[in-house]
Amino acid sequence: MKMRKLTGLCLAILLIAGAATGCKKESTPTAALNEKIDPVVSAPQSNSGGFSNGPYGVVTGSARVYLTDGKYQLALQDFTTSNGPDLKVYISMEQNPVHFVNLGSLKSTGGNQVYDIPAGVNAKDYGYALIFCQQYSHLFGYTKLTF
Template structure:
């Protein structure tokens, strides 16, 4: 019985690791249309030992929001993700997907942007914060 319980616990442990939540979307490379309205923007600030340049912009079109990185570059790192965050640290966040400076990230409808005033670039594998951008309304 102990063996079955141990195997079941081990199975649950392995199947629950690294599962991305429902809010995580695949990144789509698309252009922001001319009808989109710039709603928020921010400039990235690096954490210690990291080089980062660029900004983040959030656009609204047809009641949907998209996040785009602008003139963005960062030190290389493994498993870098783009997060919308309630704080300037990755404690309460929405994972928008893998970092791709040329991509447009769709923000899920159920996300209230007023609750997420930061965009973070975070190394999920090593739990290391690379950069922070505080969003300002435009």
């Protein structure tokens, strides 16, 4: 009986410690980036209006899909977002991601950023770019991509 109580106590301590260390408010780097698409070898494939805020964040800037040497890339331009944990960049068929491609972790909360779209993904099938907190399933912001 004492062993069960001790095991339960250890498990509770581990869960509390994991929750405390895994729940950071600000986990995305904040140094502004200035990544660029080379206009000589890249052709714009889409336009977007400005980002719209989701229920959990403030996002500004725009997104555009480019075709560079046979591969699609998503460029975030003049971009800023409020910070949060586990922020990802998605292209999605919907404003709230159901059918989406995760392009990876957000590199920074500000600046110009470029993300590769995996080979075999037809970017034209995805009408939105999203900033999404994967850990808590929270939409920070979105923009419509017009091809």
